[in-house]
Amino acid sequence: MSRPLLITDCDEVLLHMVRHMTAWLDEAHAIDFRPDGGFFTKAARRQSDGSLLADSEMWTLLDGFFRTEMTRQTLVPHAREALERIADVADIVVLTNLGEESLTGRVDQLARFGIEHRVICNGMGSKGDPVARLVAEYRPSVAVFVDDLAVHHAAVAKATPDVFRLHMIAEPEIAAQVGPAPDAHARIDDWAEAVVWVLARFQGETVAA
Template sequence: MTRPLVITDCDEVLMHMVVPFAEWVDAEHGVLFRIEDASFAGALKRKECGTPLEAAEVWPLLDAFFRGEMARQYPIPGALEAMAAIAEQADIVVLTNVGPEHQQARIEQLALHDFHAPVIGSRGGKGEPVRRLIEQYQPSVALFIDDLAGHHHSVAQEAPDVWRLHLVGEPAIADKIAPAEHAHARIDDWAAAQDWILARLAENVPAPAPEPV
């Protein structure tokens, strides 16, 4: 009998990212990070003049952060404890959009907090990698956790039988992000999220098909 499978994002789900990133770009690059809408790029502004950074300037900053500053990140309250409880019932895979080049650093980062699970550093929509993981693990039931609505849409298209939990663990941005239309639930507190996840695993049934429009 195959075990359930939980596929989870990392940044703002397991680990704080925007707050340590904001502190770093302020101190080292003279850039303020202020989320005023759903646009990550639009939240980055030059301190001296307040103009937003160009989109092409954003990824090099993110890349530099993940390349050398991941030690600044710290766990979302309750996340790793919940993962330990969930691991008793399910296999866990971390699917993170830091890209293949930062995959090993992410493994090492999580290991420092005594969290050990397979990590996949992906790019783009997560639907296809989730589908491949389902094909690989053949789980009895599968569940996906992410803070970005676009990934829930992608998974809904590619692997509709997977339960989808929208979780934004960073309070600084949670109230600025609307619930993902293609998620089955929105829960930002890990104690409540753990209960919801374990209930889905115990039910052991696929996620319901979307209602016809």
């Protein structure tokens, strides 16, 4: 029988990002960034006049952060230890919504924190089809998907409904503003607790529909 499979997001699941991007926008661009409810659009204002940045400007800045500032990012507490436990019994893939040009940087970034698993860059697309392809490739006995965005849980639920879905937001300020994803099986924001939930799924324990 094939090993179980964990498919996990990176930003705000394995690595903190928003807090570091907020500091960078303030320092380098004189922009106040306050993601309301976890949404990046309509969240940034110029300190000079309080004007709101257009969505296109925000996405350009987000791309700039990942091109030049990834060294700022820090490890989410307990993430490395949780993945070490999971890797004893399962395969792990990091599915991140960065462009392919960021693959080497993301692999190196995670390796600096002792996280060395397969990384797939998905651009800005839905994660439903990529998760379906990974399930078809690995043919796992059971699969778990972890992400901070409800939209990806909805897509995975549609594409591969048998995959267990764990909603995690590791940034406390955002977690406090965002409710559980309707299409996730559970919401856990701490890897110390989440690892127990993941391993239970791998051991054949089910969750309520």
